[in-house]
Amino acid sequence: MKRIGKQTIEFENAPSVIGHGAVGGRKEAGGPLGADFDQTFEDTTLNTDSWEKAEAQLQKEAVAVALASAGCRAEEVDFIFAGDLLNQCISSTFGLRGYGMPYLGQYGACSTMAQTLLMAAVMVDSGAADRAAAVTSSHFCSAERQFRTPLEYGAQRTPTAQWTATASGSVIVGKGGRVRIQRALAGKIVDLGVKDPANMGAAMAPAAADSICQFLEDTHQRPQDFDGIFTGDLGAVGSQLMLDALKGEGLDLTTVHQDCGLMLYYREAQDVHAGGSGCGCSASVLCGHLLRQMEKGELKKILFCATGALMSTTSQQQGESIPGVCHIVQLEG
Amino acid sequence: MKRIGKQTIEFENAPSVIGHGAVGGRKEAGGPLGADFDQTFEDTTLNTDSWEKAEAQLQKEAVAVALASAGCRAEEVDFIFAGDLLNQCISSTFGLRGYGMPYLGQYGACSTMAQTLLMAAVMVDSGAADRAAAVTSSHFCSAERQFRTPLEYGAQRTPTAQWTATASGSVIVGKGGRVRIQRALAGKIVDLGVKDPANMGAAMAPAAADSICQFLEDTHQRPQDFDGIFTGDLGAVGSQLMLDALKGEGLDLTTVHQDCGLMLYYREAQDVHAGGSGCGCSASVLCGHLLRQMEKGELKKILFCATGALMSTTSQQQGESIPGVCHIVQLEG
Numbered sequence: 001m002k003r004i005g006k007q008t009i010e011f012e013n014a015p016s017v018i019g020h021g022a023v024g025g026r027k028e029a030g031g032p033l034g035a036d037f038d039q040t041f042e043d044t045t046l047n048t049d050s051w052e053k054a055e056a057q058l059q060k061e062a063v064a065v066a067l068a069s070a071g072c073r074a075e076e077v078d079f080i081f082a083g084d085l086l087n088q089c090i091s092s093t094f095g096l097r098g099y100g101m102p103y104l105g106q107y108g109a110c111s112t113m114a115q116t117l118l119m120a121a122v123m124v125d126s127g128a129a130d131r132a133a134a135v136t137s138s139h140f141c142s143a144e145r146q147f148r149t150p151l152e153y154g155a156q157r158t159p160t161a162q163w164t165a166t167a168s169g170s171v172i173v174g175k176g177g178r179v180r181i182q183r184a185l186a187g188k189i190v191d192l193g194v195k196d197p198a199n200m201g202a203a204m205a206p207a208a209a210d211s212i213c214q215f216l217e218d219t220h221q222r223p224q225d226f227d228g229i230f231t232g233d234l235g236a237v238g239s240q241l242m243l244d245a246l247k248g249e250g251l252d253l254t255t256v257h258q259d260c261g262l263m264l265y266y267r268e269a270q271d272v273h274a275g276g277s278g279c280g281c282s283a284s285v286l287c288g289h290l291l292r293q294m295e296k297g298e299l300k301k302i303l304f305c306a307t308g309a310l311m312s313t314t315s316q317q318q319g320e321s322i323p324g325v326c327h328i329v330q331l332e333g
Numbered sequence: 334m335k336r337i338g339k340q341t342i343e344f345e346n347a348p349s350v351i352g353h354g355a356v357g358g359r360k361e362a363g364g365p366l367g368a369d370f371d372q373t374f375e376d377t378t379l380n381t382d383s384w385e386k387a388e389a390q391l392q393k394e395a396v397a398v399a400l401a402s403a404g405c406r407a408e409e410v411d412f413i414f415a416g417d418l419l420n421q422c423i424s425s426t427f428g429l430r431g432y433g434m435p436y437l438g439q440y441g442a443c444s445t446m447a448q449t450l451l452m453a454a455v456m457v458d459s460g461a462a463d464r465a466a467a468v469t470s471s472h473f474c475s476a477e478r479q480f481r482t483p484l485e486y487g488a489q490r491t492p493t494a495q496w497t498a499t500a501s502g503s504v505i506v507g508k509g510g511r512v513r514i515q516r517a518l519a520g521k522i523v524d525l526g527v528k529d530p531a532n533m534g535a536a537m538a539p540a541a542a543d544s545i546c547q548f549l550e551d552t553h554q555r556p557q558d559f560d561g562i563f564t565g566d567l568g569a570v571g572s573q574l575m576l577d578a579l580k581g582e583g584l585d586l587t588t589v590h591q592d593c594g595l596m597l598y599y600r601e602a603q604d605v606h607a608g609g610s611g612c613g614c615s616a617s618v619l620c621g622h623l624l625r626q627m628e629k630g631e632l633k634k635i636l637f638c639a640t641g642a643l644m645s646t647t648s649q650q651q652g653e654s655i656p657g658v659c660h661i662v663q664l665e666g
C-alpha cells in the first residue's frame with residue numbers, strides 16, 4: 001500500500017472481490033434492480049419476532065451468499081468488518097455472532113459499505129488477511145422506529161425525506177477475483193450546518209463533494225475516466241447539491257454520476273420521495289447490481305462513494321447539526 | 334505485516350506510540366491513577382450544556398493532548414479511528430469534527446481502545462499512513478441515562494454492576510516512538526448466554542479467555558513472558574471468571590493479570606461496586622498510566638486486552654443475551 005496525494009491510498013497487491021451477496025425485502029425486489037438481488041424476502045420479518053432480529057438475519061444471509069459465491073467457509077475468513085444504523089450496531093453483532101470470524105465493528109452510518117470494503121482491502125493488501133469480509137445492512141422498519149416515529153403512527157414524510165432500504169450487502173475480499181480494489185479514500189467529517197433530519201441528502205452532499213474532489217486531485221483522474229461514479233445515498237436533493245458544488249470546483253459529473261438511492265427504487269411508483277437510503281441501500285446496489293455489471297464487463301472502472309450522516313436522535317434533540325462523511329473505493333473489472 | 338498462528342497479526346515495520354493523552358473527570362482524578370492523567374476536570378460538564386457534549390469534549394481534549402505529546406499537528410495525521418458507547422457514536426463525531434482528519438468510526442463497546450489502536454497500527458505498518466490516531470471515551474452520566482436510568486432516579490446498583498468511567502484516552506501511532514506495537518489479535522464474538530446487563534464482567538469474561546488463549550497459542554508465549562496482562566474492563570466478577578476459565582485451559586494468569594476496571598478507582602472508598610468500565614476506562618488506564626510506566630521502563634512487555642459487551646437496550650428488551658468480544662494488542666517498551 002502507498003499513499004498518493006493528500007488523502008488516498010493505493011493498493012499494491014491486487015486485493016479483489018472474490019465473492020459477494022445482496023439480499024433485500026419485498027419493496028427492493030419490486031424495484032428496477034430486483035433481479036440483481038441474490039435473494040429477496042416477501043415477508044420482511046424473515047420469520048423473526050422483531051424488526052431488529054430481521055435486520056440481523058439479513059446480514060447473516062448476505063454473508064452466507066457471499067461466502068458461497070467465494071467458495072469459502074467462514075473459518076477461512078480472517079476478519080469481518082461490519083456495521084449498521086442501529087444503536088450499538090446490534091444487527092451486525094447478532095447477525096454475525098454465529099460465524100466465529102474475528103470481528104471489527106464499524107460505524108459510518110450509510111457510508112459503512114465503503115468503509116468496511118476499504119478496511120477489508122487494507123487487511124488483504126497488507127498481508128494481515130488472506131480473506132476479509134465486509135457487510136452492512138438496514139431495515140426500513142427498525143430504522144423508522146429508532147430514528148423517527150413508530151410505523152403505526154403513519155407519519156407523513158416530507159418530499160426531501162429518503163426511504164431506508166430493507167437490504168444487506170456483503171463482499172469477500174481476497175486475491176484473484178475479477179474485480180480489483182485499486183484505491184480508496186477515507187473521508188473527513190464535513191459539517192456545513194444542515195439540521196433537518198428529513199433532508200439527509202443535503203447534509204451529506206458537502207462531504208461527497210469534498211471526498212470526490214480530493215480523490216480526483218490525489219489520483220490525477222477526471223470524472224470521464226470512469227464508467228460511473230456512484231454515490232450512496234444522496235437521493236434527488238443531495239445529488240443535485242453535490243453536482244452543483246463540484247461544478248463550482250470545475251468538475252462536471254453530470255454524465256457519469258448516479259446515486260444508489262435513485263437506482264434502487266422506482267421513485268414515483270414506489271413512493272420513496274427523494275430516493276433510498278440506509279446502510280443497506282448502497283451496499284445492496286454495489287453487491288447486487290454494480291459488481292454483477294462489472295463481472296459481465298458492462299462496467300469497467302467505477303468509483304463507489306458511500307455517504308453517511310453522523311447524527312443520532314440525541315444530537316438532533318440537543319440542536320446539533322448533521323455532520324456528513326464520504327468514503328470512496330475505486331474498483332476495476 | 335504477517336499472520337501468525339490462527340488469528341494473530343505481527344507488525345513488521347515497527348509501528349509505535351509517538352504520542353498519547355488521557356483525560357478524566359473528578360472521580361477519576363481522585364482514584365489511584367489520578368496523577369497519571371494529563372488533565373482532569375473538576376466540573377464534568379466541561380462547560381457544555383449536556384453530558385453528551387461533555388463526552389465529545391473529552392475526546393477532543395484527549396486528542397489535543399496526544400497531538401501535543403507527539404509534536405504534530407492534526408493535518409499530519411492520516412487517519413483517526415474513534416468510537417464510543419453512545420448511539421451512533423456521537424461523542425466521536427462531534428468531538429472530532431473540528432480536526433479535519435480522515436475519520437473511520439469504530440464500534441467495539443468497551444473494547445474500542447484496543448480496536449482503534451490495532452487499526453491505527455495496521456495503517457502505519459502497511460504504509461497507508463505516516464501517522465494514525467486512536468481515541469475513545471465514555472462518560473458516566475451520558476452512559477447511565479442512555480443504558481440504564483436517568484441519574485435523577487438515584488437507582489440502586491447491584492454488587493456486580495460496574496461504574497462507567499468519565500474519561501478518554503488517545504494514542505498517536507507513527508514511527509520512532511519508545512513503545513512499539515508488536516502484535517495484535519481481533520477477537521471473535523463469544524456469547525455464552527449471559528443476560529444480566531448489571532453483570533457485564535460475566536458476559537465479557539469468556540471472550541477475554543478465548544482471545545488471550547488464542548493469542549498465547551498463536552505466538553508461542555506464556556503468561557509469565559509478560560510484565561502484565563491487562564484486561565479492560567472485566568471488574569471483580571469478570572476477572573475471576575476469566576482466570577478460572579483460563580486455568581481450565583492450563584494457563585495461570587494470577588500473577589501477571591490486572592484489570593483496568595480494578596485499577597482506576599479505590600473500589601470500596603469510591604463505591605464503584607465491581608469496578609470501572611466504559612470505553613474511557615481501559616483507554617485512560619492505557620494512555621495515562623500504562624504507557625507512562627512503559628516509557629519509564631517500569632513495564633517492558635505487556636498485553637492490552639480490551640473487552641466489549643456488544644448489546645443495546647433494544648437487544649436486552651427483546652430478551653437477547655450479551656455477546657462479548659476481546660481485542661488484544663502487544664506492546665513493548
